[in-house]
Amino acid sequence: MHRAGFVNIFGKPNAGKSTLLNALLGEKLAIVTPKVQTTRHRIMAVVTEPGYQIVFSDTPGIIDPKYKMHEKMMGAVRSALEDADVALLMMEAKDNVEECLAMFDSLKLKATCLLVINKMDVLEQAELDALIERCKAWGKAKAVITISALQKKGLDVLLKQILEFLPESEAFYPEDTLTDRSTRFFVGEIIREKIFLLFEEEIPYHTAVLVTQFEEKTTLTKISAEIIVTRETQKGIILGEKGKSIKEIGSRARVDIEKFLDRKVFLELHVKVRPKWRDNDLYLKEYGLI
Numbered sequence: 001m002h003r004a005g006f007v008n009i010f011g012k013p014n015a016g017k018s019t020l021l022n023a024l025l026g027e028k029l030a031i032v033t034p035k036v037q038t039t040r041h042r043i044m045a046v047v048t049e050p051g052y053q054i055v056f057s058d059t060p061g062i063i064d065p066k067y068k069m070h071e072k073m074m075g076a077v078r079s080a081l082e083d084a085d086v087a088l089l090m091m092e093a094k095d096n097v098e099e100c101l102a103m104f105d106s107l108k109l110k111a112t113c114l115l116v117i118n119k120m121d122v123l124e125q126a127e128l129d130a131l132i133e134r135c136k137a138w139g140k141a142k143a144v145i146t147i148s149a150l151q152k153k154g155l156d157v158l159l160k161q162i163l164e165f166l167p168e169s170e171a172f173y174p175e176d177t178l179t180d181r182s183t184r185f186f187v188g189e190i191i192r193e194k195i196f197l198l199f200e201e202e203i204p205y206h207t208a209v210l211v212t213q214f215e216e217k218t219t220l221t222k223i224s225a226e227i228i229v230t231r232e233t234q235k236g237i238i239l240g241e242k243g244k245s246i247k248e249i250g251s252r253a254r255v256d257i258e259k260f261l262d263r264k265v266f267l268e269l270h271v272k273v274r275p276k277w278r279d280n281d282l283y284l285k286e287y288g289l290i
């Protein structure tokens with residue numbers, strides 16, 4: 001019997017959703033940084049093995065619709081809720097368990113839920129046991145599974161549980177499909193990751209990256225990208241003194257993009273100021289956010 005279906009991962013920002021996807025896929029697809037809300041888009045990842053195909057979706061963290069962009073992100077969470085065969089409700093081992101369970105309750109899930117406690121590596125066994133008991137008592141998940149996405153622990157149990165609830169079906173995608181996202185998209189995400197890693201607090205949240213040129217030449221790939229910010233002062237910060245910061249973003253991003261594409265890359269970055277891009281539907285569309 002062949003099983004196939006859609007599994008969506010929900011959880012607070014920073015729960016480790018992207019890390020889990022990467023671990024399951026064995027490829028660096030979703031960007032992973034220690035700052036919250038790095039994941040803005042739904043990223044689909046397909047795991048195909050003899051006998052089954054699981055289509056995972058990483059959803060943006062659940063957050064307040066403070067800006068329009070955040071409303072769009074909430075929309076993504078909701079649409080993911082509606083089409084899941086199995087929903088993985090993910091929390092961190094050190095999270096406030098009552099708050100997490102209340103948050104999961106508020107989603108009013110209809111799909112089959114598995115409660116996944118990530119970062120089990122940060123708790124002692126006794127604390128973990130107590131947490132598992134509490135989560136089991138909640139009663140709304142078909143199973144409570146502890147994992148460490150970072151250390152790739154517990155993933156086999158997780159996969160086994162998912163398969164138990166996956167419908168009998170033919171595969172949805174050809175077996176070599178890894179993701180629905182384009183190479184351009186991942187290139188933009190790699191650049192965004194560097195901005196997240198290099199700048200403090202506000203800057204990354206005011207930034208979007210748009211890959212404007214992607215040309216495969218004989219010896220290298222030529223890529224141009226725009227870093228979009230909301231204010232002149234932010235432009236100054238991204239550029240840095242004598243362009244030092246943007247050079248740093250560029251050289252770090254280039255190393256990773258070359259690894260990702262497995263070929264030499266010429267990367268050109270420009271900074272553009274677009275006030276209020278986060279509240280403007282046209283821009284959000286252009287940046288692929290809606």
Ligand SMILES: Nc1nc2c(ncn2[C@@H]2O[C@H](COP(=O)(O)OP(=O)(O)OP(=O)(O)O)[C@@H](O)[C@H]2O)c(=O)[nH]1
Pocket residue numbers: 011012013014015016017018019020031032033034035036037038039059060061118119120121122147148149150151
């Ligand atoms: N100790 C520990 N850290 C982890 C584990 N899994 C993820 N992390 C770390 O937690 C941080 C957040 O991980 P992400 O995978 O980016 O989290 P996310 O849920 O995708 O976050 P958003 O994109 O903000 O929604 C990173 O610093 C990870 O390295 C784990 O099993 N153990």
